[in-house]
Amino acid sequence: MTDLEDAAARLRAVVRLIKRRAQTLREKNSPTPSEQSVLVWLDDKGAISPRALADIHQVRPQTMQQTLDSLEGRRWIKRADHPTDRRQILFSLSHSGRKALLKGRELRQAWLVAKLGELNPHDRKTVAEALHLLEGLFQDSNSIKTK
Numbered sequence: 001m002t003d004l005e006d007a008a009a010r011l012r013a014v015v016r017l018i019k020r021r022a023q024t025l026r027e028k029n030s031p032t033p034s035e036q037s038v039l040v041w042l043d044d045k046g047a048i049s050p051r052a053l054a055d056i057h058q059v060r061p062q063t064m065q066q067t068l069d070s071l072e073g074r075r076w077i078k079r080a081d082h083p084t085d086r087r088q089i090l091f092s093l094s095h096s097g098r099k100a101l102l103k104g105r106e107l108r109q110a111w112l113v114a115k116l117g118e119l120n121p122h123d124r125k126t127v128a129e130a131l132h133l134l135e136g137l138f139q140d141s142n143s144i145k146t147k
Contacts, residue, residue, distance in 0.1 A: 021111070022108045022111070025104075025107050025108055025111055026104070027103070027104075027107070030100065030103070030104055031071075031076070031100060031101070031104065032070075034057075034067050035067055035070060035071055035076075036101075036104065037057060038053060038057070038064075038067055038068070038071060038077075039071070039076060039077075039093060039097055039100070039101045040101065041053065041056065041057075042077065042091065042092055042093040042097070043093050043098065043101055046092060047080065047090040047091065047092035048090060048091060048092075049082070049088050049089065049090055049091075050064055050065055050068055050089070050091065051064075053068070053091070068091060071091075071097065072091075074096075074097075074100075075094055075096050075097070076093070076094055076096055076097030076100055077091045077092065077093060077094055077097055078091070078092055078093075078094045079091055080092065
C-alpha cells in the first residue's frame with residue numbers, strides 16, 4: 001500500500017468513526033438517520049416533491065413516503081400544494097422540524113468541541129489546517145470521478 005492509499009484508508013476510517021459516533025448522540029425522540037437526512041435536505045434546499053426526494057436519496061417512492069409520513073406525524077415537515085402543478089404536493093421543513101434539527105446539530109457540535117478541546121493548541125492548529133485543505137479538496141462534492 002502506498003502512502004497515498006494509506007492516507008485515503010485512514011481518512012475513510014476516521015470519517016466513518018466520527019459519523020458512527022455522531023449517530024449515537026441521539027436523544028430518545030430525535031429523528032432517525034433517514035429522517036435526519038430528509039430534514040437536512042429540506043433545511044438546505046427548501047420545499048420539494050416526494051418523488052424528487054426519493055430520487056435524491058436513491059430510495060423507492062414508497063420508502064420515502066414512509067419517512068415523510070413519520071416526519072409529518074411528528075409535525076417536523078409540512079405539505080403544500082405545488083404552485084404550478086395541482087397534481088403534486090411539496091414538503092418543507094416546519095418550525096418544530098427546524099428546532100429538532102438544530103437540537104441534534106447542537107448536541108453533535110458540543111461533542112466535537114469537547115473532543116477537539118482534548119488536543120493541545122499545536123494539534124488543534126494542525127487539525128484546523130488539515131480541515132482547510134480537505135474543504136478545498138472536497139468543495140465540489142458532485143465531481144466524483146473514478147478511473
